Amino acid sequence: MPQQKKLALASIKSMYRVFTVPEAPDSTLSQIDKNISRNLAGFLQDHIVAVEKDLSEVEKDFADPKIPDKPIFVSEQTQFLLDKVVAQSVHTASPSFVGHMTSALPYFMLPLSKIMIALNQNLVKTETSKAFTPLERQVMGMLHRLVYEQDNDFYHRWMHDAYHALGSMASGGTVANITALWAARNLAFPPEGNFKGINQQGFFKALRYYGYEGAAIVVSKRGHYSLSKTADLLGIGRENIIAIDTDDNNRIQLDQLRKKCIELQNKKIKIISIVGIAGTTETGNVDPLDELAEIAREFKAHFHVDAAWGGPTLFSRQNKHLLKGIEKADSVTLDAHKQLYVPMGAGLVLFKDPTKLNSIEHHAQYIIRKGSKDLGSTTLEGSRPGMAMLVHSGLKIIGREGYEILINQGIEKARAFANIIEQNELFELITKPELNILTYRYCPNWAQIALLQASPDEMERINTHLNRITKFIQKTQRELGKAFVSRTCLEPLRYQAVPCVVFRVVLANPLTTIEILEEILSEQAELAKHPKIASEVAAFEKLCSHHSTQTKAC
Amino acid sequence: MPQQKKLALASIKSMYRVFTVPEAPDSTLSQIDKNISRNLAGFLQDHIVAVEKDLSEVEKDFADPKIPDKPIFVSEQTQFLLDKVVAQSVHTASPSFVGHMTSALPYFMLPLSKIMIALNQNLVKTETSKAFTPLERQVMGMLHRLVYEQDNDFYHRWMHDAYHALGSMASGGTVANITALWAARNLAFPPEGNFKGINQQGFFKALRYYGYEGAAIVVSKRGHYSLSKTADLLGIGRENIIAIDTDDNNRIQLDQLRKKCIELQNKKIKIISIVGIAGTTETGNVDPLDELAEIAREFKAHFHVDAAWGGPTLFSRQNKHLLKGIEKADSVTLDAHKQLYVPMGAGLVLFKDPTKLNSIEHHAQYIIRKGSKDLGSTTLEGSRPGMAMLVHSGLKIIGREGYEILINQGIEKARAFANIIEQNELFELITKPELNILTYRYCPNWAQIALLQASPDEMERINTHLNRITKFIQKTQRELGKAFVSRTCLEPLRYQAVPCVVFRVVLANPLTTIEILEEILSEQAELAKHPKIASEVAAFEKLCSHHSTQTKAC
Incomplete structure (x- = not known):
C-alpha cells in the first residue's frame, strides 16, 4: 500500500x-x-x-x-x-455571587443533563423525540395548572391534543416573550373578509385593512429589554413600546396607563398587548395584575405577564398572593433556568386559552404536518433539545413543597438583608424586596438627609459622586473575586427621579447565608475607603458638609 | 421543639x-x-x-x-x-437511523457538555460568562474565516471589537435565519431624514416613508419552512415569501427568479433579501450561489445563504467548489448541531460585513451596555448557554482535516447508495445526491416506464398508489425499529410535477456502512410484500399492466 x-x-x-x-x-x-x-x-x-x-x-x-x-x-x-x-x-454557583439570576444547580441536574445530551433528541417533531413530546406536553400542563388552576377535564382535553398546545417551550424568557407577543400581534389582526391575516399578508396590509395608524405594546418602564427587541423584531418598532411610569415600588401607575391607552386609541393606534411584570428584572417588583387584566379587557388588548423571574412564587402558599391576577393573563412567560433551577437554556410561555397559539401555527411537507403532535408547529425555534426532561425532573424531585421552601427562604433572606442594610449607616436601601431582589447603594445616613435638603442642582452633583463611588465598589469587589453583586441604574421618586447607580442583589441561591451577605456588606464598606476613590468621597463629603452640619445640629 | x-x-x-x-x-x-x-x-x-x-x-x-x-x-x-x-x-445515534439530520456524537462531547452545564454560564453578558465571551467570539471568527477567508488583519481588527460582532450564536438554524433576515429587513429600511428606521418606527411607517407597497423575500420553493415563519414573525407576511420554481436538480431557476424580481420591483415591492440554499433540507442540493449573488446585487437585496446543512462542506478541499459563491453572501446560516457534530441547540449566523449586525443592536441599563463586549446586544435570544465551548472543541479536536474526512465520506456513501438504488429494480432514485442527502421511492423499473407512457390522469392514479406504498413502507419500517429513513413529498419535473412521496436518506453518521444501507433497502423490499399493502400493490400493478405489457414487448 x-x-x-x-x-x-x-x-x-x-x-x-x-x-x-x-x-x-x-x-x-x-x-x-x-x-x-x-x-x-x-x-x-x-x-x-x-x-x-x-x-x-x-x-x-x-x-x-x-x-x-x-x-x-x-x-x-x-x-x-x-x-x-x-x-x-464566572462562579455562578457560588453562594457569595448574588448579582445574577443564575444560581447553584441541584446535583441531580448534572447526570440527568448527561442523559439528555446522550439521547440528543430534537423536539421539533415526534420522529426525533418520541416520548419527549408527551413529556414536554405534560410539563406545559403542569405549569399551566400552576398558573391557571383549571380542572382535570381541561387538561385531559387539551394537554395532548394534536391540534393545540398549552404553551411553547423556548431557549429562554426572551424567546418566550417574543412568542407571546407574536401571537398577540397576530390575534390583533386576524383574517377577516378579503384580508387573510397579518401572518399571511404582513403588517402594512394589516394596518391598512383595519384602518389603524400604528400599533403599540404598553408596559411599565421597568419592563425587560426583551420587549423592545420584540417590538423591533415584530415590525412594531421600538418607539411603540410605550413605557409607563412606575410608583416608588416600581409598579406601573394605573392612572397613567389608562390615560395613555385612551390617547393611543384616539390616535388610532392598536394596543396589541398590555404587559404586566411579575418580578421586575432589576427590583423584583410585581405590577397590580388584577387591575391590569381589567384595563387590558377594557381596551381589548392581549394581557401578557412576564413572570420569567417571579412565576415560581406561585409554589409558595404564603407568598402566591403577591401574584394575584396572574391567572387572568392571556399568556405568561416563565424561565425554568431561573427559579426552577434547571441549567441554562429553558424558558416557556403558557397560554390560558389553548386555541390562541394557533395564531402562529406553521407546517411543512416533511415535518410538523397538520394533525401531527409535533411540537415544532407552535414554537419560534425549530430544532430544540429535550430540556423539558430537566424541568420535569425538577418538578418531581423538588416537588411543590421543595420549591415553596426555596421561594420562601429567598424572600425571607431578602427581607433580613434589607433590615441589615437599613441599620448600616453607610448604605441606603433603594428598593425594598417584594420578592427576593433588593437594591441599595453607598450613601451614608447623614448624606441621605443632606440630599433631601439639597437644591435640585446640588442633589445632582452629590449624586454624581455617589454613583461613581457605588460603581467603583461594585467593579472592584467583582475583580477581587470573593463576592459579586450586580449594578443597575434606577430613578427613585424620593430623589426626583435623578439617576442613581445601585447594587442589585438576587437571593435565589439556597446556599447564600445571612453571614455571607454581612461579609459582602463589610467588604463594600472597606472598599469605600479605597485610596482610588478617596478624592471622590472627599468631594462628595465636602458638598454635603453644609447640610450635614445642619443635620448633626438637629 | x-x-x-x-x-x-x-x-x-x-x-x-x-x-x-x-x-x-x-x-x-x-x-x-x-x-x-x-x-x-x-x-x-x-x-x-x-x-x-x-x-x-x-x-x-x-x-x-x-x-x-x-x-x-x-x-x-x-x-x-x-x-x-x-x-x-429515538435512537438518533444509531447507524441505521438515516432519516434525520441528527446523528451520532463524538464521545468527547459528553464529558465536555457536563463541564459546560456544571459551569452554567450565561452568554448574554461577560459578567456571567467571562472567558466564554472571547471564546464565542473566536468561534465566530474561525467560522467566518472558513466562509469568507479574510486575512489576519481583518480578524485582528473585528473579532473582539466591543462595538461589532462577526455573527450571532443561536439555539439553532431557525433563529439564525430569523436573525439574518431581521438584520436584512432593518438594513432595507434604515433611518433617513425624519424617518428613524424600521427598528424604531415599525413596518407601517417604513413602507410609507420609502413609498413601497410591500416587502418580500425571494427563495426557491425548496427553502426551509423557517423562512415562512420568519416572514410571519418579522411582519412581512407569509405570502411575501416568494417561492421560485426549481430545476430537476432542485436548484432555483435563475430566469424565473429574475423575472419575478422585476415584477416585484414594478409593483413597488421592496425585495428585502434573496436567499440561496446550500444544502436543501429535503434533497441536499445547492443553489447557483455565484449567480444569485449577482442578481441580489442587481436588485439591491441582501443576499443570505442558508447553509445550515451544507456549510461544513467547505472543510473539504475536493467538495468545497460545490458551494462556490457562498463567500459573496451578506450573511450565512450554519448549524453546529448538524454537521459540526455538536449536541442539539447550536446554530449561528455570520455576517460578511461586521458593521451590519448593528442594525439589530439593543442595549439596557444593567447589561449589554453600549461599548461593553456583551454578546447579548446582537443576539435574538437573551440568556444562552455556553454551547460555543463545544463548537470550539469540535473545531480543535476534529480539526479541518477531520471534518473533511467526515464530509467526504458522507458524500461518497450517498453516491454509492444512489448507485445501489439505481441498480435495484424495485426502487427509483428521485434525487441524485449532490451532497450527502438523497431521495428515492418504491417504484419498480417497469412501472417507471409505464408512468412515462401514461396519460396525465393515469399517471396521477398510479402515483397515488405508489405514494401510499412508499408511505406504508416508511412508517412500518420505523415502527419495527431496526432502521429509519424519513419521508417527504417532492414534485419531480420528469413526472410533470405530480406530488411524489419519497424516502429521504441523510448520510452524516460516520458509523453508517454500505452494508447497513443495503439491509435497509432489503427490509423495504420485504415490506412491499406486506399483506397490509397487498391490495394497494395489486391495484397499482393492474393500472400499470397495460403499459408494462407494451414495455415487456419492447
Whole structure:
C-alpha cells in the first residue's frame, strides 16, 4: 500500500475513534467527569480562579481565527479549557455571587443533563423525540395548572391534543416573550373578509385593512429589554413600546396607563398587548395584575405577564398572593433556568386559552404536518433539545413543597438583608424586596438627609459622586473575586427621579447565608475607603458638609 | 421543639441536600452517569426499546397535570425516566437511523457538555460568562474565516471589537435565519431624514416613508419552512415569501427568479433579501450561489445563504467548489448541531460585513451596555448557554482535516447508495445526491416506464398508489425499529410535477456502512410484500399492466 493511502486510512480510522471509543478512564477528561459527579462545588472552587483577569488579557488566548488543519488531542483541548476557560469563567454557583439570576444547580441536574445530551433528541417533531413530546406536553400542563388552576377535564382535553398546545417551550424568557407577543400581534389582526391575516399578508396590509395608524405594546418602564427587541423584531418598532411610569415600588401607575391607552386609541393606534411584570428584572417588583387584566379587557388588548423571574412564587402558599391576577393573563412567560433551577437554556410561555397559539401555527411537507403532535408547529425555534426532561425532573424531585421552601427562604433572606442594610449607616436601601431582589447603594445616613435638603442642582452633583463611588465598589469587589453583586441604574421618586447607580442583589441561591451577605456588606464598606476613590468621597463629603452640619445640629 | 417545626426543618434540610450532596456513587443515577461515559453506544442500545409503541400509549405515562406536593426520590425519577422516556426515545445515534439530520456524537462531547452545564454560564453578558465571551467570539471568527477567508488583519481588527460582532450564536438554524433576515429587513429600511428606521418606527411607517407597497423575500420553493415563519414573525407576511420554481436538480431557476424580481420591483415591492440554499433540507442540493449573488446585487437585496446543512462542506478541499459563491453572501446560516457534530441547540449566523449586525443592536441599563463586549446586544435570544465551548472543541479536536474526512465520506456513501438504488429494480432514485442527502421511492423499473407512457390522469392514479406504498413502507419500517429513513413529498419535473412521496436518506453518521444501507433497502423490499399493502400493490400493478405489457414487448 502506498504511503499516502496508508496515512489517509489512518486519519479515517482516528476519526472513527472519536465516535466509537470512549475516553480512557484515566484521561484528564474522564477524571473531570468523575470529579464533577463526586464533588461539583469542589471542582468549581478548585478550578475557577477568584481574582479577575482583565478581559483584554483573557482575549489573548482566543485570538487565532484559524481552524487547525490537524486534529489535536482531547487531553490537550481539555487542559486548554481548564486553564483558559474554566479558570476564567464566572462562579455562578457560588453562594457569595448574588448579582445574577443564575444560581447553584441541584446535583441531580448534572447526570440527568448527561442523559439528555446522550439521547440528543430534537423536539421539533415526534420522529426525533418520541416520548419527549408527551413529556414536554405534560410539563406545559403542569405549569399551566400552576398558573391557571383549571380542572382535570381541561387538561385531559387539551394537554395532548394534536391540534393545540398549552404553551411553547423556548431557549429562554426572551424567546418566550417574543412568542407571546407574536401571537398577540397576530390575534390583533386576524383574517377577516378579503384580508387573510397579518401572518399571511404582513403588517402594512394589516394596518391598512383595519384602518389603524400604528400599533403599540404598553408596559411599565421597568419592563425587560426583551420587549423592545420584540417590538423591533415584530415590525412594531421600538418607539411603540410605550413605557409607563412606575410608583416608588416600581409598579406601573394605573392612572397613567389608562390615560395613555385612551390617547393611543384616539390616535388610532392598536394596543396589541398590555404587559404586566411579575418580578421586575432589576427590583423584583410585581405590577397590580388584577387591575391590569381589567384595563387590558377594557381596551381589548392581549394581557401578557412576564413572570420569567417571579412565576415560581406561585409554589409558595404564603407568598402566591403577591401574584394575584396572574391567572387572568392571556399568556405568561416563565424561565425554568431561573427559579426552577434547571441549567441554562429553558424558558416557556403558557397560554390560558389553548386555541390562541394557533395564531402562529406553521407546517411543512416533511415535518410538523397538520394533525401531527409535533411540537415544532407552535414554537419560534425549530430544532430544540429535550430540556423539558430537566424541568420535569425538577418538578418531581423538588416537588411543590421543595420549591415553596426555596421561594420562601429567598424572600425571607431578602427581607433580613434589607433590615441589615437599613441599620448600616453607610448604605441606603433603594428598593425594598417584594420578592427576593433588593437594591441599595453607598450613601451614608447623614448624606441621605443632606440630599433631601439639597437644591435640585446640588442633589445632582452629590449624586454624581455617589454613583461613581457605588460603581467603583461594585467593579472592584467583582475583580477581587470573593463576592459579586450586580449594578443597575434606577430613578427613585424620593430623589426626583435623578439617576442613581445601585447594587442589585438576587437571593435565589439556597446556599447564600445571612453571614455571607454581612461579609459582602463589610467588604463594600472597606472598599469605600479605597485610596482610588478617596478624592471622590472627599468631594462628595465636602458638598454635603453644609447640610450635614445642619443635620448633626438637629 | 414542636413536631411541626421539626418537620419543617427536616424539609428544609432535605432541600439543601439536593444542592450540596452529590448522588451516591452506587445510586442508579451515578451508575448511568458512569455507564454513559464508559459505553454510550451500549447504553443507548440497551435502554432504547427498538419496537415502537403507539404515541397514544406513551402519552398515558404523561397524563397527570399535577405537580406532586411531596418531593420524590431521585432514584424513583431516574427509574421512571429510564423506563418511560429513555426506552421510548429515538435512537438518533444509531447507524441505521438515516432519516434525520441528527446523528451520532463524538464521545468527547459528553464529558465536555457536563463541564459546560456544571459551569452554567450565561452568554448574554461577560459578567456571567467571562472567558466564554472571547471564546464565542473566536468561534465566530474561525467560522467566518472558513466562509469568507479574510486575512489576519481583518480578524485582528473585528473579532473582539466591543462595538461589532462577526455573527450571532443561536439555539439553532431557525433563529439564525430569523436573525439574518431581521438584520436584512432593518438594513432595507434604515433611518433617513425624519424617518428613524424600521427598528424604531415599525413596518407601517417604513413602507410609507420609502413609498413601497410591500416587502418580500425571494427563495426557491425548496427553502426551509423557517423562512415562512420568519416572514410571519418579522411582519412581512407569509405570502411575501416568494417561492421560485426549481430545476430537476432542485436548484432555483435563475430566469424565473429574475423575472419575478422585476415584477416585484414594478409593483413597488421592496425585495428585502434573496436567499440561496446550500444544502436543501429535503434533497441536499445547492443553489447557483455565484449567480444569485449577482442578481441580489442587481436588485439591491441582501443576499443570505442558508447553509445550515451544507456549510461544513467547505472543510473539504475536493467538495468545497460545490458551494462556490457562498463567500459573496451578506450573511450565512450554519448549524453546529448538524454537521459540526455538536449536541442539539447550536446554530449561528455570520455576517460578511461586521458593521451590519448593528442594525439589530439593543442595549439596557444593567447589561449589554453600549461599548461593553456583551454578546447579548446582537443576539435574538437573551440568556444562552455556553454551547460555543463545544463548537470550539469540535473545531480543535476534529480539526479541518477531520471534518473533511467526515464530509467526504458522507458524500461518497450517498453516491454509492444512489448507485445501489439505481441498480435495484424495485426502487427509483428521485434525487441524485449532490451532497450527502438523497431521495428515492418504491417504484419498480417497469412501472417507471409505464408512468412515462401514461396519460396525465393515469399517471396521477398510479402515483397515488405508489405514494401510499412508499408511505406504508416508511412508517412500518420505523415502527419495527431496526432502521429509519424519513419521508417527504417532492414534485419531480420528469413526472410533470405530480406530488411524489419519497424516502429521504441523510448520510452524516460516520458509523453508517454500505452494508447497513443495503439491509435497509432489503427490509423495504420485504415490506412491499406486506399483506397490509397487498391490495394497494395489486391495484397499482393492474393500472400499470397495460403499459408494462407494451414495455415487456419492447
